[in-house]
Amino acid sequence: MTTASPELTRNQSLVLETLAKAEGPLSAYTILDKLRDDGFRAPLQVYRALDKLLGFGLIHRLESLNAFVACAHPHCHAHGLIAFAICEKCGQVDEFSDEVVQKRLAGWAEDHRFKAEKTTIEIRGRCANCLAA
Numbered sequence: 001m002t003t004a005s006p007e008l009t010r011n012q013s014l015v016l017e018t019l020a021k022a023e024g025p026l027s028a029y030t031i032l033d034k035l036r037d038d039g040f041r042a043p044l045q046v047y048r049a050l051d052k053l054l055g056f057g058l059i060h061r062l063e064s065l066n067a068f069v070a071c072a073h074p075h076c077h078a079h080g081l082i083a084f085a086i087c088e089k090c091g092q093v094d095e096f097s098d099e100v101v102q103k104r105l106a107g108w109a110e111d112h113r114f115k116a117e118k119t120t121i122e123i124r125g126r127c128a129n130c131l132a133a
Contacts, residue, residue: 006056014038015049016070019059024091025067062086062093064122069093081105081119087127094127 008016018034019026026034028046040046050068053059059068062084069084072095081102085094101121109116 006058008056009049009052011040011045012049012052014040015046016053016058019068019070022069025062025065025069025086025093027065027067031068060084060095060120062122063120064124069095071095073097081121083121083123085123085125085127087130088124089126089130092127092129 014035015031018031028043028050031050032040032043032046035046050059050061054061058071060071060082061068065086081097083096083098083101085096087093102119105116105119108114
């Protein structure tokens with residue numbers, strides 16, 4: 001990372017650590033269950049931490065799964081486009097960006113006088129490991 005990391009609260013750090021250790025995306029309620037021994041009692045505690053972590057660019061929300069993942073490339077939101085390949089069999093999530101797709105979408109937005117605030121693409125299918133199995 002080239003920029004300083006934000007100061008995280010205890011709850012934010014615990015949520016981020018839980019997502020970083022997870023083998024796949026986690027829902028807010030799954031995070032709550034994993035952190036009950038650390039003093040988490042209410043969904044609001046998790047949602048507040050998730051909101052801040054999203055704002056810091058340290059995690060992503062997978063809209064189609066209503067779940068969260070730790071960012072594979074912190075501060076990648078500067079790329080303008082974030083894409084995820086989600087395996088529907090094993091749950092593996094690969095995060096990537098693609099400059100060609102980003103330029104095509106930016107061109108479309110410019111042609112249609114549309115100001116994009118955020119671009120996230122989710123591709124669902126099967127990963128190479130599951131296809132080979």
